[in-house]
Amino acid sequence: MIFNWKATGPLEVDFHTVPDGKPISASETYQRGQMSSGSGDYRSPCSGLHGWCWHNTGKRGVKIVLNAAGFWTEAWMFSGDPVGDPMELQDPAPPEN
Numbered sequence: 001m002i003f004n005w006k007a008t009g010p011l012e013v014d015f016h017t018v019p020d021g022k023p024i025s026a027s028e029t030y031q032r033g034q035m036s037s038g039s040g041d042y043r044s045p046c047s048g049l050h051g052w053c054w055h056n057t058g059k060r061g062v063k064i065v066l067n068a069a070g071f072w073t074e075a076w077m078f079s080g081d082p083v084g085d086p087m088e089l090q091d092p093a094p095p096e097n
Helices: none
Strands: 002-019 028-041 048-055 064-069 075-077 085-087
Touching: none
Parallel strands: none
Antiparallel strands: 002 028, 002 048, 002 064, 075 085
16 A cells, blocks of 8 residues: 555554454554654555554644555444444546646
8 A cells, every 4th residue: 555644733643453353452553653644655464454543632623634545445434433434435536638
């Protein structure tokens, strides 16, 4: 996966994975800290749940824009609910000539 994200304010961030068949407590963190943007590439070492946890500790709302490209078949948004909601996957617009 190649990714970049940007937020309108600082957030506590945890980019992590939970290997298939393991409890959430077995989560492996790849990047953690307070930041307002990030970019890079990620190759999963195992199947499972991979993603970010963004936590706004400030008093103002924060908007996050995430762009990611890679090979996956589904994406989910977990917003305090362990069930989550499926997200639409869409190909980027073709470049303008």
